[in-house]
Amino acid sequence: MHVLVIGAAGMIGRKLTQRLASDGRLGERRVTQATLYDVVPAPVPAGASFPIGVEVGDLPAPGETDRLMAGRPEVVFNLAAIVSGEAEEDFDKGYRINLDGMRNLLDSIRAAGHAPRLVFASSLAVFGAPFPAAIPDDYHLTPLTSYGTQKAIGELLLADYTRKSFVDGVGLRLPTICVRPGNPNKAASGFFSSILREPLAGQEAVLPVGDDVRHWFASPRAAVGFLVHAASLDARILGPRRSITMPGVTATIGEMIAALRKVAGDEVAARIRRVRDPFIEEIVAGWPRKFTTQRALELGFTAERSVEDIIRIHIDDELDGQIA
């Protein structure tokens, strides 16, 4: 089976290709070829039993998605995105990559004619406040950012092209990924990872919001698990509603710090410095806190059960088991 990963150089894309290389299969089927596509060359994981091609390009450029579909991949992951902050700052760029890129991909898939499985990385950003206490699977899409709008449109296109049998699509609304490895980034959500990542690495982290802020999380390992499960799922049972809110852990900042203290001790938890930032507080106030995710659980998607699990996965996967 030929697998195409669009957005393969990103954090989730790299972890997904590592997992494919290590498993050698997707569900029941053996991977015989992979193509990694991004705006920069994606790293090729070691130890794969199948050939891996690396392609570089600009997804919405004319002919680009046709070129990618010429290899007739049987599974396509679309992880390419201009992220929330950048899509908000650069309106045209966000629509070009997140909407035109997705639509071109769907049209090229339709033209290719073999209706591959397309796993589309959507986002909680398709939802916008005000919210009920726990957001049900049938809650309406009212994004409050251009990024969320573009993802919601991607979900609608995915469902319609699937209904017409042009593609076999599954959309996943990923939780906020925590703990993100690497350097702190400037996303408004960055502190959710940094208050765990930096203390565990012996560094100070700044917490810009109150301890009562609640949000929805899953580890990078869980996110890769969602993608792999979505690629091999019998999607006929989904019916026409092809995008699914992924399971996760709901936790307040206070609960996250308590979990950090439990796993790594008081000294590590003391590396968090509280500096309230009203700008970030206001943004975060509009974010979802908890989902029911009944459909995802029935379909066999699994996430962590607690922030402790999320922290331990970070220590295992990124820190070789060592706390600084």
Add this chain to the structure above:
Amino acid sequence: MHVLVIGAAGMIGRKLTQRLASDGRLGERRVTQATLYDVVPAPVPAGASFPIGVEVGDLPAPGETDRLMAGRPEVVFNLAAIVSGEAEEDFDKGYRINLDGMRNLLDSIRAAGHAPRLVFASSLAVFGAPFPAAIPDDYHLTPLTSYGTQKAIGELLLADYTRKSFVDGVGLRLPTICVRPGNPNKAASGFFSSILREPLAGQEAVLPVGDDVRHWFASPRAAVGFLVHAASLDARILGPRRSITMPGVTATIGEMIAALRKVAGDEVAARIRRVRDPFIEEIVAGWPRKFTTQRALELGFTAERSVEDIIRIHIDDELDGQIA
């Protein structure tokens, strides 16, 4: 105030321009100029106190929406659409007019820079079965047709461009319009109008579904009222959720026939012939039956209270008060 009506040659477009000509105003403001745009020349209503220009063109063609916005209309109605059946048969044409046309319009409005009020005619087709008994205002958008998908995407774009202050958008999810004047059309929903219209005109009508089928209706006069109200509404109170399900009358076929009998007598009601059509029955089974429309009612949108009202409006507006 300059008013631009896109899709002005359609049934609702013609009734809207007649209303504008007769009122001479939209809410508090006087209409000083109107432009009627469609793929065919829209009829110019008699008796207007302001100049009316007629433009013909292909909405998504390059430069077309820029040309329309060069007149700097302060209110724009976008009623242009490839309807449900045709959008389902001709996938590319539906996306071209319903999605690209709307997106081009929004981009030209953004480029014009004066953020006019845009009233967008959306549809109940943004919803798809299964439904709760009464569909609430926060029910999710899961269209089951390409037309519904294109309208749902239009709603998302309208909200995002409004949030960015590029436009001042209001989207209206119109009920099934009943009684549509004119000849029977081939839409699956056509029988809802024809079982009232044809008997009132002395002709036989065919009813393809059972008496227990329930749906959601408003008259053409109510639809024009929604558009006019939306054009002059203080939209700040809408917040970020800019599309609203319009009020209507929920009625079964049995209730519609009883109302026809009450208004026009047994002889007229006896002109309905029952010929079940399993194909139409299956389509209609996926349609919504009832909405709560709490937001619309709070915002001052009003519809008929009963099918009897709807029938009497048809007799007044289309039949000069006469039943055949």
